[in-house]
Amino acid sequence: MxxxxxxxxxxxxxxxxxxxxxxxxxxxxxxxxxxxxxxxxxxxxxxxxxxxxxxxxxxxxxxxxxxxxxxxxxxxxxxxxxxxxxxxxxxxxxxxxxxxxxxxxxxxxxxxxxxxxxxxxxxxxxxxxxxxxxxxxxxxxxxxxxxxxxxxxxxxxxxxxxxxxxxxxxxxxxxxxxxxxxxxxxxxxxxxxxxxxxxxRDHKRAFDAATGHPRPTAWTDGTLAGPDDVALLTMGLGESGGMLAALADDPAHFGYAGVVLGGMGGGHTPAWVVEDVERLARRMPVVLAARIQSGYLLKATYERLGSEIDLANRGVVSGGRLPPLKARLLLALLLRAGAADGAAARSVWDTLN
Known part of the structure; x- marks a missing residue:
């Protein structure tokens, strides 16, 4: 039997x-x-x-x-x-x-x-x-x-x-x-x-490569002890960008080590927030994800201020197919593992685009 x-x-x-x-x-x-x-x-x-x-x-x-x-x-x-x-x-x-x-x-x-x-x-x-x-x-x-x-x-x-x-x-x-x-x-x-x-699941293989594929206990026992608090900000009609400016201005960024932006449409923000987004992107990882929770972001269609092309030129990373909730978690783990920057991190996000 x-x-x-x-x-x-x-x-x-x-x-x-x-x-x-x-x-x-x-x-x-x-x-x-x-x-x-x-x-x-x-x-x-x-x-x-x-x-x-x-x-x-x-x-x-x-x-x-x-x-x-x-x-x-x-x-x-x-x-x-x-x-x-x-x-x-x-x-x-x-x-x-x-x-x-x-x-x-x-x-x-x-x-x-x-x-x-x-x-x-x-x-x-x-x-x-x-x-x-x-x-x-x-x-x-x-x-x-x-x-x-x-x-x-x-x-x-x-x-x-x-x-x-x-x-x-x-x-x-x-x-x-x-x-x-x-x-x-x-x-x-x-x-x-x-x-x-x-x-x-190409992202999983790239994630394992970027982080060295640590055992799950390493994520909780202090082995991977990098900062992992990621702000989640959703863009909307007429959004003033006050929170973005405050995050960029605060010397400690209110304790956040990264930002995920819930972008409009195919990956857009209002034109008047892009300078603050760029200031943040010079200080920490900033990832753009679609606020509509479904579908891939655009990469090379619009080139106005706040478009996907403009934001990429300002150092913003595309979350591709990930909605903001999941992009935030991926970025948090990359930060904790000390792997949020560089070619290995880009390879993770590339699999999602």
Missing amino acids: TEKPRIAVLALGGTIAMVKGDGGGVKPGLTAADLVAAVPGLERIATVTAETAKVVGSSDLRIDDVLAVAARIDELAAAGAIDGAVVTQGTDTMEESAFLLDLVLDGRVPVVVTGAMRNPLSVSHDGPGNLLAAVMTAADPVVRRRSAELGVLVVLLDTIHAAIDVAKASPHRIDAFHSMVAGPVGVLVEDRVRLVGTPN
């Missing part, structure tokens, strides 16, 4: 883990063991272990919380203790957490992130079904064989997304998650995982 895959469920809280609050709402409270116990038949798919890392709303997660989960997955995988892992958390920052895990893990075992849009006290709570689908995906033999190729996956509503492509597109709909440009990499039908695509 073939042994069942060993899947670790690591919980960080979120809507999937809510309990009744004191004022009529809900609050985080369920552990990983509680979540696993709520899924009938899970034991037929895998031998599941449960660990609770945190019990918080995902808006309260920090980069180091996610990196600590990555280190634990790496530890279990290196010891040969698991065949895959599922991370449960809130959906507010799920696309960010999945991307962080995707950057630092080596794909030795499949890692799937899931959660819920409806809390356990709701009618038709989606948490148990999503956890079941996530464990099925992590346990699937094809996914396990191709785990390094696929990278970290996000599974909700029987749809499998690649971490690089997935985004939350609604604050409340049960079908909130989409991969708007590339589409999902797979679906679950009956009791089968069906893969339909392969994500482009």
Whole structure:
């Protein structure tokens, strides 16, 4: 008899883990063991272990919380203790957490992130079904064989997304998650995982080369101790640029070591902010990403003040296909690793353009 895959469920809280609050709402409270116990038949798919890392709303997660989960997955995988892992958390920052895990893990075992849009006290709570689908995906033999190729996956509503492509597109709909440009990499039908695509992960190979591919523990134990706080500023109609000017003027830049600009359209800012953008770009990495959260930036179409050509000439780096949320995390890790400047860093961003 073939042994069942060993899947670790690591919980960080979120809507999937809510309990009744004191004022009529809900609050985080369920552990990983509680979540696993709520899924009938899970034991037929895998031998599941449960660990609770945190019990918080995902808006309260920090980069180091996610990196600590990555280190634990790496530890279990290196010891040969698991065949895959599922991370449960809130959906507010799920696309960010999945991307962080995707950057630092080596794909030795499949890692799937899931959660819920409806809390356990709701009618038709989606948490148990999503956890079941996530464990099925992590346990699937094809996914396990191709785990390094696929990278970290996000599974909700029987749809499998690649971490690089997935985004939350609604604050409340049960079908909130989409991969708007590339589409999902797979679906679950009956009791089968069906893969339909392969994500482009050239950025991962370039990131590993730029950072020396440190083990996940290196990101949390002080080995990689560079500054990693990155400001996220979104451009809008009539934006005065006051925050940009203040960042450039402050001797310590308010503690920020880099900036991501959520640019308009194909990668534009108002003409009157470009001098402050250039001043910042002389002092720290400034990355431009599309505020619309989907699609590649332009590189060589417009050449007016504040256009993609003009900003590149002023030292701004194009985030390419990355939305601002993910560009910020990539820049933060490059900064922490001391690899945000130079040819190696440019090669990372080049893969995304």
